[in-house]
Amino acid sequence: MGWVPEILRDRDFRRLYLARSISILGNRIAPIALAFAVLEIGDAGDLGFVIGAATVPSVLFILFGGVLADRLSPPRMMFIADVVDTVVQGITAALLITGNAELWHLAILQFMWGASSAFFNPASMGVVPLVAPPGRLQDANATLSFARQLSAIVGPALAGVLVASVGTGWAFAVDAASFGLSAFFLFPLLRLGERSLEIPDTIGELKAGWTEFVSRRWLWTLVMYFGFFHVVFIAPVSVLGPAVADASLGGAKAWAAIATAGGIGGIIGGLLGLRIRPERTAFVVAGMGFLLLPVLIALAIPAPVFVIAAGEFLAGGTFAYGGTLWDTTLQEHIPRNMLSRVSAYDWLGSTLLLPLGTIAAGVLGVSIGFGPTLIGGAILLVVSTAAVMLVKDVRELKRPTIPMKEEMA
Template sequence: MNRGNRLPRQQRRAAADAFATEPPDRVIPSAGPADASVTDAAVGHDSTSVRARDLFDDRRFVMLFLARTISVLGAAFGPVALAFGVLDLPGASATTLTIVLTAQTVPQIALMLFGGVVADRMPRFRLMTCAELLSAAAFLALAVMFVTGAAPLPAVAAAAAMSGIALALYYPALTGVVPDVVAEDRLQTANGVLRFGVNTARLLGMALAGGAVALVGAGWALAVNAAGFAVAAVLLAGLGSTVSRRPPARTSMPAELRDGWREFASRQWLWAIVLQFAFVIAAMQAAFGVLGPVVAESDLGGAPAWSAILAGQGLGTIVGVFVAIRVRPRRPLVVATGMVFPVALPMALLGVGAPVYAVASGAFVTGVAFTVFGVLWETTMQREVPREALSRVSAYDGLGSFMFGPLGLIAAAPLAQSVGPRTALLLCSALVAAATAGALCAPGVRRLRAPAAVEAPVEGRGRQTPPTTSPDSAAVTVTASVAGPSETHAKSRHRLPDTVAARTHRTSGRCSTARVQCVPPCRPT
């Protein structure tokens, strides 16, 4: 928003007076989006911890948190159990495992855009529930086949494909469901808390998966995976929805995909960072999937050394959550994109022959930085993309980000044979740095500012209410913080939204985004 759209002095003063009664630990110090006085400093420890605790007063957020954490904990058993279960089949080989993994991956990528359209058409928590149940059925079928020994390859591949379809439906809905559950001014903290549960569960699951396969076998380990998905589905089914959506227009799926593409392509910051990650993930797949284990096996002591490096990265992802929920940068994408540079660090250290402790330390820094990027990126998408198109845009994000990943795996071995694994790792490091620098050159990435936000107290089930003491003061707050000089709310006709963001209304007579919308839609007066 430029300075020409700033509110009149009297309205800004009225808004400040209305919020002046709030406790200091509830307020994020910030001015308007165009005010140069907004700082990049982190929010204080007490303020952030209070907001994180307040999220757990909301039953719906708690259920989402538990569903995500339990789902990821169970899913962490899947890759190890599936790989060893397939390889234990009579006559199985690496080719057999490739067939199964390809059957799982292809529908996941091919149906991602379809999942985005469906997630924007129906309540997202319902789609996520269906996807979790589909995953539970797929892994239960795999568990039964491996436990009984009756596991023909076509049936195993079909069950793996079913799990890939479920993930294609689940991923686009996931980004969009968070703003359906929490208020806009708590999105960053909510994303950070969710990441804490996910990262902790993934680390714990990876640590337990190998032992579970060794002790009880791949089939029973896959049964644990299925149980985790089933429990998550039950939790999501009880989530419900308080978001009132307009009846969907009867348009075709290609038309909705085109609308989603327009939303995606019209935001330079969005497609620039997705293009960046197409190369970053290709480099990561090559480095951490093939080249890193090769160097660890030949020069660092094998599996124990590689496990220490991965453990350092996993620990970093947990510590990074505490950083991510505290930082409140004025330009979130500049900070987020800069956090991708450390991804090149462990690749470079492996390439120059650094000792294990140095590479593990670099991997720890990567884990911290990557988590901060993820939280800021998800929060920015949820704030800037209209909610009715958020899942389709998330689908384009996922499809674009992972489109070169398989090429990285395919190119890793020939590259290592031609120039050596260490040199190949240095090339991967350079690719990450170059792609990140290129993204920072995009004006849209550098110019996007975080919206000014003031946290209101939490009442009832965590819903945000304006900090007012009377209906009159509530009307003043809404008019001062949302409406433009010639546009006001008729307080007798409108219900206040859950979160009052500092946005102006369009003169077309409806609110500027689905996240700031009166019921019924306001009309300029």
């Protein structure tokens, strides 16, 4: 494992690694805290509404986030977003700690958090080529994925302890502090990637990014699949998973244990990302959807906690390895000065229907039951995964022999 100290010896990459590790740790705490904060006030339908409020801004703002990140600076966008998130999650913590939080407070604050994320996420894709040592993109992505998954182990476990012992408000306070520390480590990176301080031609920049996006059939096909996947997997698991745990498995500690198992699986997936380098990355990413079925089925039963945790372990590994391959695929095939914009279209397409999906998951879970809703998601996941694997451009895309450089328009 000699690559680990080598890539982390790079000063700028190390700063990015620390920033992302710390903020992700907080973000792994927040979903559990949010879920049980809402369930203390309302039901699964209310939880779907609040989570939906957090995802709406992706549809509204993420394209503009991609434009600004490409034209100004990915590190700058990330820094500003972290500062905003420190304030937003801090206010959430204060309302919960003082007992003054209402559903509409949480919905508005999560909307603001989602808006900040819409500017952060495209930039987080564009920053990696700026700090990764030459020829080490997959290693950089895998190392960042490893940090995400390590946080996925520690974060849910810490969340379970915090929620059970001192309450959801203090869990949000930890999340707010994590964003503040992330901003501290990002600050020295603000010098990187600056291209212009002028206000960009937003429409023109969006058109250029769209042209780049639609010119690759493998790209927009997989993004359409990801969008459907968010509706049939992410939405029901995010909304109904905590509800199942609350109703049948023992509450926050059980859900934290399940989420922690996903983090452990993610560690394995991150290690695979360092060792296994398939030639046809897009095809592998598509096929990994089948590995997510066990957790849906186990939650639908509902199976014992250890069985659901095993499914989540497999899902965590799938997300970590598949995410590493996907990020590397984009960074290898998309020009660097277009990367944040194309990533924004990726995020938009992937999350476009998620607000409706989370609301629908909550409504269906309450009206027809948690089990039937989750089984329906599993069936649709099988059909959509099989369909996308049949697309020729997805099957045949290979890794480039020459690294992608910046192409100035």
